[in-house]
Amino acid sequence: GVDRRMLTLPGGGVDDGESFEEAARRELREETGYIAEQFERIGGFHPSPKRQSNHGEVFVARDAALGGLIAPDETEDIEVVLMPRAGVDQAVRDGVIDGGFTLSCLLWWILAEGGGVSR
Numbered sequence: 001g002v003d004r005r006m007l008t009l010p011g012g013g014v015d016d017g018e019s020f021e022e023a024a025r026r027e028l029r030e031e032t033g034y035i036a037e038q039f040e041r042i043g044g045f046h047p048s049p050k051r052q053s054n055h056g057e058v059f060v061a062r063d064a065a066l067g068g069l070i071a072p073d074e075t076e077d078i079e080v081v082l083m084p085r086a087g088v089d090q091a092v093r094d095g096v097i098d099g100g101f102t103l104s105c106l107l108w109w110i111l112a113e114g115g116g117v118s119r
Helices: 020-032 085-093 100-112
Strands: 038-045 056-062
Touching: 020 038, 020 056, 038 100, 056 100, 085 100
Parallel strands: none
Antiparallel strands: 038 056
8 A cells, every 4th residue: 555644535345245335334334433314326436447347336425423433444544534625625636635536436526516626
C-alpha cells in the first residue's frame, strides 16, 4: 500500500451469500458505528478493468445515526471524520482525498445529488 493514513469512505468486500447492499450496511456499521434504514444504490464501477474483474457498487445511506461499535478488521486503523460538502470538495482539490475508490464513489454521489461536476 501507500504506507500512510488515508481519508476514505467506508467500504470493503462482499461476504459469501451477502448482497452488495448487505455488505454496504455491514461495512458502514463496522467502520463507522453508523446505521441507516434507507440505502440507495447510486452507481457502480470497475476500478481496474484491464487488470482485475472486481466491481464496486456505490450506495448512499440516508438519515444515518450512531448505533453500534466500530469493529475494524485487524489491518484497519480507523478514525471517523465527518465533514460538510465544502470540506469534501476542498479535500479532493488539495489531494487529501486521493484514493481511486473514494474518488469514484464521490463522483457518483455528486451526480446523484444533481450537483454536476464543478472546478
